[in-house]
Amino acid sequence: MLTTFKRKRKRLQSYTWLGLPLVLIGGWFFPKLGFFLLSCMIGAAGVALYKGRAWCDWMCPRGSFYDLFIQKISEKKEIPEFFRKKGFRIFMMSVLLAVLGSQIYFYWGDLNKTGTAMVRILTITTSLGIILGTIYQQRIWCHICPMGTVGNFLSDGKKPLVIGEQCGATCKLCSKACPMQLKPYEYKDEGIMGDNDCIKCSTCVAACPKKALQFEDKLKKAA
Ligand code: SF4
Ligand code: SF4
Incomplete structure (x- = not known):
């Protein structure tokens, strides 16, 4: 049963992960693709209101990528407890949202530069997730991802x-x-x-x- 279930889940993830290279690589040539990041943020928060963090299962391209590929090379160690601490997660979320907000403010009106800034943020955070996922466990980034933290706050009692x-x-x-x-x-x-x-x-x-x-x-x- 577990094998059949995993196969089904992988199939769904094998479609959505493609969104990641589309933005990570394509975004350097077509910067407006960077705005895809905002749609992911809205999607994750919207789903969380009804189904908790279900977005992170297979709808998130980055989460799917980590499960499909990083899982194979991950050391699969226990995720350190401080990655789950509320204070650390709020700190990470504040830093990343401040960086994103300042870039939008700085490049206001220039869609290409704003899009490139988002692609840059996605590239840096995904690379960090790959490094941490390889050393610890593939989904470690999902504990400190700002979208995951927002989803966590909105998830209380949803789809228990x-x-x-x-x-x-x-x-x-x-x-x-x-x-x-x-x-x-x-x-x-x-x-x-x-x-x-x-x-x-x-x-x-x-x-x-x-x-x-x-x-x-x-x-x-x-x-
Ligand atoms: S829910 Fe209980 S019985 Fe089922 S796998 Fe977990 S520990 Fe085992
Ligand atoms: S506890 Fe939640 S995240 Fe973990 S395997 Fe079960 S459904 Fe998935």
């Missing part, structure tokens, strides 16, 4: 993952499979996953041998 009583919290296969290295079993007593960084990818649902995990909307539909 339910942890059923079948879970013994011992095998931890859900966590081993999770691309974000989250730990659904830690929320067994509450019965609902309380980590807003869940990208709603369903990998854990497919990986759980006890069939203890399911998203609330799917349970409601089945009832």
